[in-house]
Amino acid sequence: MRIDIVTIFPEFFSVLDVSLLGRARESGLIELAVHDLRDFTRDRHRTVDDTPYGGGAGMVMKPEPWGEALDSILDTESIVIFPSPAGELFTQATAQELASEKHLVFGCGRYEGIDERVVEYAATRARVRLMSMGDYVLNGGEVAAMAMIEAVGRLIPGVIGNPQSLVEESHSDGLLEYPSYTKPAQWRGLEVPPVLLSGHHGAIAAWRREQQLERTRRIRPDLLD
Numbered sequence: 001m002r003i004d005i006v007t008i009f010p011e012f013f014s015v016l017d018v019s020l021l022g023r024a025r026e027s028g029l030i031e032l033a034v035h036d037l038r039d040f041t042r043d044r045h046r047t048v049d050d051t052p053y054g055g056g057a058g059m060v061m062k063p064e065p066w067g068e069a070l071d072s073i074l075d076t077e078s079i080v081i082f083p084s085p086a087g088e089l090f091t092q093a094t095a096q097e098l099a100s101e102k103h104l105v106f107g108c109g110r111y112e113g114i115d116e117r118v119v120e121y122a123a124t125r126a127r128v129r130l131m132s133m134g135d136y137v138l139n140g141g142e143v144a145a146m147a148m149i150e151a152v153g154r155l156i157p158g159v160i161g162n163p164q165s166l167v168e169e170s171h172s173d174g175l176l177e178y179p180s181y182t183k184p185a186q187w188r189g190l191e192v193p194p195v196l197l198s199g200h201h202g203a204i205a206a207w208r209r210e211q212q213l214e215r216t217r218r219i220r221p222d223l224l225d
């Protein structure tokens, strides 16, 4: 998979050099490039924002640098993702859909947002999705893009060593994950649930399922609807 990111804070994305995704990049499973939006400006001050038409607080990102950036990055197979609190909710199902794409482009807005015509223009050149991480406000799309890239990247075949771990994890079956334990069996007076030490695989599977259901009912009843 190819991933392009457009941002005014390219240094944010240095964390993608490490860990699982860093290895996926080294092995060529993921090809990732970060582009500084200011490199697509043409004025001396490398201006990326201006005051909003109609008035109001804050600044809006100007369309011209975005147009230049998108023109240099997009091709017919691209899908453009604009992280936005006004977008559709990004879920595990979204991550799964995006994991089979060839080319993801993340357009990270700052300030009060990007001139809406940029989204309109992008939609004439590629498929476009506005994606939100949840009902809270971030200062810009960078952290959201990073979360989406991690969620998608780990679903690409070969990125995770043991694919079984993808099958068993939270949200893959629509429920929260069961609790996990490792040695020692007793720690600071706290015990591992005895069933996990029983060697009885059927009983363990049943206990884990029950834990998943109990947790989901208690913490995220909305997932059961």
Ligand code: 6GU
Binding pocket: 082, 083, 084, 085, 131, 132, 133, 134, 135, 136, 137, 138, 139, 140, 141, 144, 145
């Ligand atoms: Cl994707 N962007 C911003 N700026 N804030 C958010 C978000 C995205 N998702 C939730 N809050």
